Amino acid sequence: MPNTRPQQITILGATGSIGVSTLDVIARHPERFSVFALTAFRQADKLLEQCLLHRPRFAVLGDEIAALRLRDGLAAAGLSTEVLVGSKALADVAAAPEVDAVMAAIVGAAGLEPTLAAARAGKKVLLANKEALVLSGQLFMDAVATSGACLLPIDSEHNAVFQSLPADYRRNPAASGVRRVLLTASGGPFRATPVEQLEAVTPDQACAHPNWVMGRKISVDSATMMNKGLEVIEAHWLFGVPAEQIEVVVHPQSVIHSMVDYVDGSVIAQLGNPDMRTPIAHALAWPERIDSGVRALDLIEIARLTFERPDFDRFPCLALAFQALRQGGVAPAALNAANEEAVDCFLSGRLGYRRIGDVIAATLERIGAMAVDSLEAVLAADARARSIAQDEIRKRSQN
Numbered sequence: 001m002p003n004t005r006p007q008q009i010t011i012l013g014a015t016g017s018i019g020v021s022t023l024d025v026i027a028r029h030p031e032r033f034s035v036f037a038l039t040a041f042r043q044a045d046k047l048l049e050q051c052l053l054h055r056p057r058f059a060v061l062g063d064e065i066a067a068l069r070l071r072d073g074l075a076a077a078g079l080s081t082e083v084l085v086g087s088k089a090l091a092d093v094a095a096a097p098e099v100d101a102v103m104a105a106i107v108g109a110a111g112l113e114p115t116l117a118a119a120r121a122g123k124k125v126l127l128a129n130k131e132a133l134v135l136s137g138q139l140f141m142d143a144v145a146t147s148g149a150c151l152l153p154i155d156s157e158h159n160a161v162f163q164s165l166p167a168d169y170r171r172n173p174a175a176s177g178v179r180r181v182l183l184t185a186s187g188g189p190f191r192a193t194p195v196e197q198l199e200a201v202t203p204d205q206a207c208a209h210p211n212w213v214m215g216r217k218i219s220v221d222s223a224t225m226m227n228k229g230l231e232v233i234e235a236h237w238l239f240g241v242p243a244e245q246i247e248v249v250v251h252p253q254s255v256i257h258s259m260v261d262y263v264d265g266s267v268i269a270q271l272g273n274p275d276m277r278t279p280i281a282h283a284l285a286w287p288e289r290i291d292s293g294v295r296a297l298d299l300i301e302i303a304r305l306t307f308e309r310p311d312f313d314r315f316p317c318l319a320l321a322f323q324a325l326r327q328g329g330v331a332p333a334a335l336n337a338a339n340e341e342a343v344d345c346f347l348s349g350r351l352g353y354r355r356i357g358d359v360i361a362a363t364l365e366r367i368g369a370m371a372v373d374s375l376e377a378v379l380a381a382d383a384r385a386r387s388i389a390q391d392e393i394r395k396r397s398q399n
Contacts, residue, residue, distance in 0.1 A: 006034040009284075010093050012114050013105035014038035015046045017214055018128045018154065021276045022103050023054060025284060025292055033284065037093035039106070039114075042066040048073040051081050057098075058082050060089045062110075090114035095121035101284065103154070104129040107217055108340050109382055116140060116375060122147035126283045128154035130234045135333045136378045137237035151238070152283040157183045157231050158238055159279035160257035160270035165239065173240055180261040181241050183231055184251040185310065186210065188223040191252060195314050201353035203346060210252070220343045224356055225310065229321020233332050236325055243325045248318065250308040255297070273297050316357035320364065330370040330381045337385035338363035338392075345393050355396045362392045 009026060013019045019038075026033040035054040040047045042063035048070055051059050059074075059081050061067040067085045074081050084093070094102050094114040101124035104115040111129035116136065118125050120143045127133070133140055144151050153159050161181055169176050189208050190198060207219040214222065221227035225248075232246050249259075254274040261267050272278045273294055281292035312319040317339070324331040342359040345351035351359070366388050370381045 006030070006032055007100040007284075008036040008098050009033055009101050009103065010037040010039075010096070010099050010118075011035065011103045011105065012039050012090060012094060012111060012129075013103075013107065014050055015040040015043040016105055016107065018105035018276060018280070019103065022105070022126075022280050022284075023050060025277050025281045025290075026054070028293055029285075029290055032290070036096065036099050039090055039093065040066075041110075044069040044073070048077075051079060052077055055079065056081055058084055058089075058093050060084045060086075060093055062086065062090075087113055091117035094118040094123070099123060101126060103280075104132065105154070107131075107215060109135060109336065112136060112378070113375070116143060119143040119149045119151070120147055122149045124150040124152065126152050126154050126280070127158075130155060130230045131336050133234045133237040134230050134336045135382060136372065136375070137233070137332070139373065139375065139378065141237055152286055153234075153238055154276075154279050154283055155231060155234070156274070156276065156279050157228075157258040158235060159282060160184075161235065161239060161260060163270045163282070164258070164260040164268040170240065177263045178241070178260055179245070179263045181235055181239060181246050182259040182261060182267075183228060183235060183246065183248050184254070184256050184258050185225060185228045185248055186222070186254045187250040187252055187308070187310075188225065190223055190314070191250065191308075198314070199352065199354050203349070206346075206353060216347055217340075217343055220346060220356075221339070224317040224353075225315035226317035226321065226339050226343075226356075226360075228310075229318045229324075230336065232318075232321050233325050233335075243322055248310050250310050251305065252308075253302060253305055255302055255305060271297060317360060320357065320360050324364060327364070330367055330372055330385075331364055333372060333378060333381045334363050334367040334385035334388075335360060337382045338389035341386050341389040341393060345397070350397050351393055352396070355393075358396060359389055359392045363389045366392075 011019050035056040037058040038056045039060040044066040071083045091114045095117045102118040103126045105128040112132050115132040206223040207216050256269045259269040275294040277292040278294050324335040338360040342356040
């Protein structure tokens with residue numbers, strides 16, 4: 001490795017599971033990486049612990065009261081980290097001239113603006129926020145192309161596809177011989193649960209993922225397979241693949257993270273233990289490879305890998321995502337917004353598990369046509385879809 005200064009990294013969403021895993025990888029390679037900024041919404045205590053350990057130049061919170069608590073903690077520790085507040089500050093630390101790479105790990109639509117700011121500033125964008133592409137696919141990819149940003153996927157599935165494609169795929173996809181992109185899915189906690197029993201699913205049951213440790217919202221998305229549906233839309237934009245060439249395969253062991261099928265009959269797959277530090281380390285060091293802290297894969301110990309077709313009766317959210325991708329326009333943004341609203345109400349006990357898909361379907365039916373050719377238009381479409389979804393939730397509320 002050349003003797004250069006460490007890369008300066010901003011982590012958007014530092015206190016979430018992706019942010020924590022990113023900091024773990026960074027800490028293993030202090031000669032390569034240094035933390036420029038850490039951000040969170042209101043978890044001041046956890047962010048303080050991270051600041052004490054990694055000593056960033058900036059820390060950003062979304063909540064004023066939490067920011068005051070963080071400032072007091074930093075002052076007591078004698079740390080000079082500057083505390084900022086609000087969405088503008090998020091965009092600023094993502095686009096700052098000193099920053100080399102941005103880990104975009106804020107969950108949901110809230111991550112769109114700072115991630116887009118990083119892309120427009122030409123940064124190396126490590127994309128864990130799939131909603132950025134779901135909401136604003138063409139707008140986001142245009143920003144990457146215009147600025148010359150380096151876009152690297154962090155979702156284990158897209159990172160696996162990235163590793164399995166030819167290096168020059170985006171420059172000349174027609175000559176690549178790619179027939180299909182196969183996204184694998186664990187099937188979540190309800191893969192084998194009788195469909196009639198899903199009416200009684202609780203938030204704690206939906207959040208008990210068999211393979212991955214994740215936040216509650218993304219855990220519910222995994223249970224409904226909306227997470228995979230959003231990944232289908234993300235794959236379309238990342239790799240320029242139409243819906244007809246994207247398939248989902250249920251693979252309960254979560255060892256094969258995704259595959260690419262070629263016209264000559266070859267299928268290239270990326271395998272590894274289910275640990276997000278692998279794709280994080282791959283993207284941080286790309287095109288090199290570094291130790292991630294993940295133990296080596298033992299295929300003899302695993303012994304068996306199995307595959308199933310997804311059941312759309314069990315997972316209607318996956319079918320709705322394919323519908324939204326084919327529909328295009330405002331539909332993907334509406335899908336995401338309605339899902340966020342419905343999942344939030346499910347987690348708070350105000351909406352039944354099986355009603356999540358009903359709310360999304362009704363929102364897609366009502367949204368109509370809206371342009372999504374600017375950030376303002378994307379945000380307006382998102383707000384309109386949330387309003388419709390909230391109306392649909394009220395019709396189905398358990399309270």
